[in-house]
Amino acid sequence: MRDAGAGPILGGCCADGLTAAAVEARLASAERWARPVEGGGSGVDLMVPGIHCAGCLGRIEGGLGRAEGIVSARVNLSLRRVRVVFDPAVTSVAAILDRLAALGYEARPYDAAAMAGIDRDSVGRDLLARLAVSGFAAMNVMLLSVSVWSGAEAATRDLMHWISALIALPAVAFAGVPFFRSAAAALRARRLNMDVPISLAIVLASASSLYETAHHGEHAYFDAALGLTFFLLIGRYLDHRTRAVARSAAAELTALSARAATLISADGARETVAIENLAPGALVEVAPGERVPADGRIEAGTSDLDRSMVTGESTPEPAGPGALVHAGTLNLSGPLRVRVTAAGEATLLAEIARMIESAERGRTVYDRWADRAARVYSPGVHIVAASAFLGWLWATGDVHRSLTIAISLLIITCPCALGLAVPAVHAVAGGRLFRRGIFLKDSGALERLARADMVVFDKTGTLTEGRPALAAGPAAGDPAWPVAAALAAASRHPLACALAGAAAAAGVIPAAVVEIREVPGSGIEGLLDGRRVRLGRAAWVGAAAGEATAVWLQSAGAPPARFTFEDAPRADAAGTCAALRARGLGLALFSGDAAAPVGRVAGAVGISDARAGMTPAGKLRALEDLARQGHRVLMVGDGINDAPALAAADVSMSPVAASDVSRAAAALVFTGERLDPVVFALDTARMARARALENFALAALYNAVAIPVAMAGLVTPLIAALAMSGSSIVVTLNALRLRGAR
Amino acid sequence: MTVLGLLIPVSIGLGLLGLVAFLWSLRHHQYDDIEGDQARILFNEKDSPEG
Numbered sequence: 145m146r147d148a149g150a151g152p153i154l155g156g157c158c159a160d161g162l163t164a165a166a167v168e169a170r171l172a173s174a175e176r177w178a179r180p181v182e183g184g185g186s187g188v189d190l191m192v193p194g195i196h197c198a199g200c201l202g203r204i205e206g207g208l209g210r211a212e213g214i215v216s217a218r219v220n221l222s223l224r225r226v227r228v229v230f231d232p233a234v235t236s237v238a239a240i241l242d243r244l245a246a247l248g249y250e251a252r253p254y255d256a257a258a259m260a261g262i263d264r265d266s267v268g269r270d271l272l273a274r275l276a277v278s279g280f281a282a283m284n285v286m287l288l289s290v291s292v293w294s295g296a297e298a299a300t301r302d303l304m305h306w307i308s309a310l311i312a313l314p315a316v317a318f319a320g321v322p323f324f325r326s327a328a329a330a331l332r333a334r335r336l337n338m339d340v341p342i343s344l345a346i347v348l349a350s351a352s353s354l355y356e357t358a359h360h361g362e363h364a365y366f367d368a369a370l371g372l373t374f375f376l377l378i379g380r381y382l383d384h385r386t387r388a389v390a391r392s393a394a395a396e397l398t399a400l401s402a403r404a405a406t407l408i409s410a411d412g413a414r415e416t417v418a419i420e421n422l423a424p425g426a427l428v429e430v431a432p433g434e435r436v437p438a439d440g441r442i443e444a445g446t447s448d449l450d451r452s453m454v455t456g457e458s459t460p461e462p463a464g465p466g467a468l469v470h471a472g473t474l475n476l477s478g479p480l481r482v483r484v485t486a487a488g489e490a491t492l493l494a495e496i497a498r499m500i501e502s503a504e505r506g507r508t509v510y511d512r513w514a515d516r517a518a519r520v521y522s523p524g525v526h527i528v529a530a531s532a533f534l535g536w537l538w539a540t541g542d543v544h545r546s547l548t549i550a551i552s553l554l555i556i557t558c559p560c561a562l563g564l565a566v567p568a569v570h571a572v573a574g575g576r577l578f579r580r581g582i583f584l585k586d587s588g589a590l591e592r593l594a595r596a597d598m599v600v601f602d603k604t605g606t607l608t609e610g611r612p613a614l615a616a617g618p619a620a621g622d623p624a625w626p627v628a629a630a631l632a633a634a635s636r637h638p639l640a641c642a643l644a645g646a647a648a649a650a651g652v653i654p655a656a657v658v659e660i661r662e663v664p665g666s667g668i669e670g671l672l673d674g675r676r677v678r679l680g681r682a683a684w685v686g687a688a689a690g691e692a693t694a695v696w697l698q699s700a701g702a703p704p705a706r707f708t709f710e711d712a713p714r715a716d717a718a719g720t721c722a723a724l725r726a727r728g729l730g731l732a733l734f735s736g737d738a739a740a741p742v743g744r745v746a747g748a749v750g751i752s753d754a755r756a757g758m759t760p761a762g763k764l765r766a767l768e769d770l771a772r773q774g775h776r777v778l779m780v781g782d783g784i785n786d787a788p789a790l791a792a793a794d795v796s797m798s799p800v801a802a803s804d805v806s807r808a809a810a811a812l813v814f815t816g817e818r819l820d821p822v823v824f825a826l827d828t829a830r831m832a833r834a835r836a837l838e839n840f841a842l843a844a845l846y847n848a849v850a851i852p853v854a855m856a857g858l859v860t861p862l863i864a865a866l867a868m869s870g871s872s873i874v875v876t877l878n879a880l881r882l883r884g885a886r
Numbered sequence: 887m888t889v890l891g892l893l894i895p896v897s898i899g900l901g902l903l904g905l906v907a908f909l910w911s912l913r914h915h916q917y918d919d920i921e922g923d924q925a926r927i928l929f930n931e932k933d934s935p936e937g
Contacts, residue, residue, distance in 0.1 A: 198925030221922030273909055280905040284898055300890070307894060 177253035178237050185215050186232045190251040192244065195224045200249070207247045208240065226251065268384055274319040275377045281315030282370035289367045289862070305357040305364045312366035313350060319373045320346050322380060341525040345554035346373060349861055352547055363548075368555055368865035375872045383567035405437035406430075408481065422484055430480045432636065436473045439492055440482040442466060446665040447478035448637055452604045454492070454784050455736045459612075459693045460638060462665035462681070472784045472803055477637050478664030492784075499764060499788035500809055529553045532855050549857045556850045556864035564872050565839035568879035573832040576882065581815035582825050589811035592795040593829035595776050599724050599822070600767065600789070602781035603735035603745050606799065607717050607819070610782070611638050612693060612709035614646035624705035628697045630654035631668045631679040639695050639709055640668065640679070667695065675700040711741065713748050720819040721749045727826065730775070734763050736785050763789040780822060782806055797822060828882075835882050839875045846871040 181187035195201065201219045204226060208217035213234025218227045228240055237253060244251040285308045292304050323346065327339040349369040356364045407415045408427045419437045422428065427443065430436050446464040451457055454472050463469065469482060470492045529550045536546035574584050584590060601607045618624045629647035632640040633654060647654070657677060660670035667680015677699045678685045685698035687706070694708040721731055732753040735742045739756040746754035755766065767789050770777050779786070779793035782802030790796035790809040798810030807813055814821035850867055853859055859867070911917070 198928050201922060201925050202929055219922060220919040221925055222919045269912055272912060276905060276908050276912075280901055284901050287897065288894075303890070307898075311898070 178232065181229055185229050187227065187229045188237050188240065188253055190226045190228065190240075190244070191224065191254050192219075192226050192249050192251045193224055194249045195219060195221060195226075203247055204244065204249060208243060211235070211240075211243055214240070265388055268381070268388055271322065271377065271381045271384055274322065275374070275381055277315055278319035278370055278374040278377055281311050281319075282367065282374045285312055285367045285370055292364075301362075302357070302360055305353075305361075305366075308364060308366040309354055309357050312370055313354070316346060316350050316369055316373060319370075319377060323373075323376065336522045336526070338522050341522055341529075341554055341557075342372070342376060344526075345369075345551065348547075348551050349555065352551060363860065363862075365551070365861035365865075368551075368861040371865040371869055372555055375869050379564040379567055379872070382564070382571045385571055424484050424486060426484045428482050428484060430475045430482055432475055432477055432479060434475055436469045436471055436475060436480075436482060438471050438482075438484045439469070439486040440484040441468055443481045443483045445478050445480040447480050448476040448665060450474040450476055450638065452610060452783065457604070457737050464665060477635065477662060496760060496784055496787050496805060499760060500791040500805070525554065525557050528557065528851060528855070535855075536857065545857070548861065549854065552859045552861045552864040553851070553854045555861055556854045556859060556867055557847055564875050564879075565843055566836050568876045569832050569836045569839065569882065572879050572882045573828050576828055577812075577825060580821060580824055582821050583813045583815075585811050585813065589795050590829045590832055592776070593778060593812070593826060594833035596729065596778040596795055596826070598730040598732065598770065598775045599778045599780065600732045600734055600770070600793070601751070602779075602783060602786045603733060603737055603742055604711060605782040605802070606780055606786075607733065607745055607749060608711040608713050609817070610711065610801070612642045613712040614642050615692075615708045615710040617643075617646070617707040618705045620650060622705065623702070624697050624699065625650070625652045626655035627657060627672060627677050627699055628679055628705070628707065630657040630672075631660060631670055631677065631697070634660040634670075635662050635668050637662075639693070642709055643679075643695065643707055672699065710744065713745055714817065714819050716818050716820050718749045720823055721751060723820075723823045724826070725750075727823075729778075729826075732770075734758050734766060734789070736760075736783070760785045760788050764792050767792045778822075778826070781810075797825065831882055835879055839878055842875055842878065843871060846874075 178186040178188045192204070195204065198221075201221055204219055205217050208214050208226075208228060213231045215229040215231060217229075220226070226244075230240065241251055241253075288304045288308050292301055296304055320343070323339045323342045326337065327343040330337040330340060346369050349365045349372070353364040353366050353369065355361075405417055405419055405422055406429045407417045407422070408429055409415060414429065422438050428437055428440070432447065442463060442465050444465060446462065448460045449463045449469065450460045451470070451473050454470050460476055463480075468485075469480075472492075532553050533546045533550035536549050537543065540546065570590060573590055577584055604610055617628075625647060628643060629652045632643040632647065635641075655672055657670040657672045660668060662668050663680070663684075666684040667678055669676060669678040669680075671677070677697070679695055679697050682688060682690070682694065682696055685696045685704050687696045687698070687704040690706075690708075692708045693710070694706050696704040696706055698704045724731060730753075731751045732755070733742065733746050733751045734755050735745075736758055737756060742754050742756035746752070758766070763786065767777060767779065771792075771794070776794045779790050779796040780798070781787075781790055781796070782799050784803045784805050786798075787803070787805040787809045790798060790806055795812075796810040797812045797814060798806045800807070800813055800815045802810070802813075812825055814825070846867075850859075850864075854864060
């Protein structure tokens with residue numbers, strides 16, 4: 145969960161080199177998350193992904209609680225969040241963030257109102273309340289049944305039955321509502337779903353038991369009706385939990401991205417507005433380190449732009465007044481004023497959004513196993529039960545006996561095990577992925593992931609780290625090194641950061657360069673022993689430009705020294721690709737970057753099918769071609785240019801540092817600097833499929849044994865309910881085996 | 887058998903008590919931070935659940 149909003153450049157690199165303006169802009173935007181709370185003061189909700197244990201909890205609550213101006217600080221350890229109430233006159237959100245940073249925790253404010261609906265989880269609570277009521281009633285009725293089994297007779301038995309009815313009928317009426325509602329909705333649409341036989345079994349069992357009770361009968365089956373409801377509700381609740389966890393992960397990602405722009409009004413005043421409220425013609429300021437909020441034209445300022453999120457090109461480019469910029473471009477070195485030219489429908493983002501939409505419409509709707517099984521199963525159950533009723537009626541002419549057998553059949557074939565088979569597996573698999581920092585956004589994705597036979601990677605930011613690393617420079621000990629190190633340390637341009645990092649790693653002691661000044665779009669210059677030294681573009685220092693990404697150092701009395709850079713593959717990229725190939729998946733690389741860097745990365749990780757210079761539409765077409773050839777593609781990408789392809793692919797994954805659109809389009813989002821979550825997710829999905837299939841097999845086996853026995857009239861509704869519960873427990877235990885898998 | 891007249895209401899009443907206690911805890915945010923609550927028992931500071 146770390147580093148969600150910031151791009152790869154901000155992550156760790158040169159954090160202390162932030163210019164004052166950028167820091168101010170960032171802190172000013174933090175204040176707008178504060179909101180007034182009841183009883184005075186302000187409140188702010190923070191996500192703190194680094195909270196792991198009781199120690200963290202004590203440190204944060206203790207550390208914040210003692211700080212001046214803070215009324216209360218409350219950690220939620222399960223959700224890794226902190227709610228702080230403070231006195232706005234004494235302290236600020238920025239000060240709280242600083243305080244947490246000093247304690248060693250990276251915190252991000254988020255929009256609590258946007259998460260409230262999901263956090264409250266009213267559906268889950270409703271299910272839990274119904275589960276509690278049916279559980280309570282089932283236990284009590286079972287107890288009463290014991291006395292009937294052990295031989296209660298006449299008036300005592302009637303008393304037991306009446307008390308059971310008194311408990312069971314209101315409980316069934318309350319706890320069965322989710323099934324009745326869903327069955328009614330299906331019948332209105334003239335369809336059958338699993339809930340129709342379930343509702344029928346519950347209602348018939350209750351009604352016939354009531355009839356029996358009123359006529360002083362020997363058997364009543366309130367316990368069967370309640371046991372059925374109770375076990376089915378467990379399945380329903382598990383299914384809901386999986387979906388809720390997935391939804392909450394998705395919402396957390398959106399709530400994290402602070403989508404605001406600094407608007408410059410006609411009189412020069414600055415104001416923070418939401419991106420949605422930007423209109424064409426507005427003038428916005430983009431501080432270094434921020435992303436451009438909307439498509440526009442640069443009005444003032446020069447800087448270097450990192451377009452990798454938009455186009456996939458990895459090399460930063462200089463830009464000055466008059467240049468066009470797209471939303472999502474990262475501003476690197478100098479403050480820019482941008483006149484918004486397009487908003488809403490006309491932007492590149494809107495164009496991408498349209499592509500995503502059409503790609504999603506074009507994708508074949510994937511049937512979830514459980515739904516497919518339900519379509520075959522529920523009519524079957526009705527036919528079997530009805531034919532049993534008619535058969536026994538014809539053979540014996542005993543309506544009561546025939547009805548009891550039909551009810552037993554409905555209960556024993558109740559799709560409990562089937563209903564639990566997939567949700568239980570998905571709940572366990574989802575939890576397993578969550579612990580490894582992989583968020584599953586919809587549970588169908590797990591099934592689609594298990595079927596994938598090909599993986600398509602994006603290059604920049606996915607296979608590679610998305611930031612340059614020094615590839616070649618002057619030999620160690622060369623006099624160029626100390627000068628370059630001193631100049632590079634003064635800038636937060638990614639190339640300078642990479643150079644400074646490499647120099648520090650090599651133990652170079654920076655030279656005493658003074659009057660260092662950054663020239664946005666060109667480089668850095670300063671004075672060494674009274675003579676000018678420059679580090680920057682080839683043209684600016686008077687060297688011949690080459691093909692590779694490079695900066696040059698010019699110092700008096702020496703030929704310019706060249707430092708070349710490459711966007712290095714992630715540390716485990718080659719290993720991940722090898723692991724995927726070993727699992728029988730085909731690999732491909734689709735990139736918007738130029739052929740040379742794409743070829744180098746493809747060679748380094750061992751992908752033979754590498755395509756360079758692809759547009760978003762081109763990626764989309766290529767994926768559609770693969771789908772036509774019968775491939776089931778897993779797409780892994782991060783840029784805005786990958787978003788349509790992510791939506792079109794059978795299943796998709798995106799790193800958490802990706803652009804908002806891509807994170808929204810991807811079915812799974814993974815955190816961290818490594819690529820091996822792709823393999824982990826794939827293995828988990830395949831194991832989950834194996835467990836789900838086993839569960840189906842178990843449920844089918846159970847039905848194959850139970851149905852003939854019940855049709856022969858050898859099963860009472862109570863035994864049917866017990867058998868049904870037994871099969872549910874077996875299926876759940878099988879799903880739990882996934883938890884312990886290595 | 888008359889003892890049943892006493893025992894059955896008592897047993898059902900006790901069960902109901904449990905049910906009501908559970909529904910109360912559900913409505914009063916007792917399950918919002920299960921991991922946090924199990925950690926808080928280790929601290930000496932005065933503490934009460936949120937909400």
